[in-house]
Amino acid sequence: MTNRRLWLIDAGYLFNSRHSVTANYQFSYLKLRNKLEHDGPIWRAYYLNSTNNPPSEAQDNFHNWLRSAPPNGPKIITKLYELKTQRADKAYCEICGTKVNLSCPNQSETTPLHKINNEIQKGVDVGIATLSLIHKENYDTLILSSGDSDLLDAIEFLSEIGKKVELVVFKTAVSTELQSRADRVYWIDDFSNEIAAN
Known part of the structure; x- marks a missing residue:
């Protein structure tokens, strides 16, 4: 009996959560894929992220490496979305609900208005959900x-139609709702030394 496995990666999540190991922890996607494949081959892998438009040369080089086949790279398909810009000059206090106005420290009465924006990831969650459903007949x-x-x-939905769900996550910022529905959780923190970037 085969067990075809599809790996979907929210790159922003892994990048931000890696600090649960140590402040400057870096891991290798090639080593992580090899670790996961000890339990069987991965049929297909997707890396989803939001990037600057155009991406930097370093980002382009990294994405090219991700797509490279072993032994040089981890053979991961990249799906890249543009970062979305939203206004960041107004925020609300989480505790008391008070609106807080933010301003640039370089703003003065004699300079034009400095607009404050924030870049956020958009499209990745929808992309992950879409890929998981598009390929539902192709993996177990x-x-x-x-x-x-x-x-x-x-x-x-995928659990109800008989798909197994495994999480490959760090020990921080993982929804307990997802944890409770997973058939298995690979806590990256537990094998972080094995997949550390050189």
Whole structure:
């Protein structure tokens, strides 16, 4: 009996959560894929992320390496979305609900208005859910590297139709709703030395 495995990666999640190991921890996607394949081959892997438009040369080089086949690279398909810009000059206090106005420290009465923006990741969760459903006839196990509970409806549907769900995550920022529905959780922190970048 075969167990075809699809690995979907929220790159922003892995990048931000890696600090749960140490402040400057870096891991290798090639080593991580090799570690996961000890439990069987991965049929297909996707790396989803939001990037600057155009991406930097370093980003381009990294994405090219991700797509490279072993032994040189991890053979991961990249799906890249543009970062979205949103206004960041107004925020709300989480505790008391008071609106807080933010301003640039270089703003003065004699300079033009400095607009404050924030770049955010958009499209990745929808991309992950879409890929998991588009390919549902092609895999038995979904390996998910994301901690986002926004994926819960897709995960519940896949579980109901008999798909196994495995999480490959760090020990921080993982929705307990996802954890409770996973058939297995690979805690990266537990084998972080094995996959550390050189």
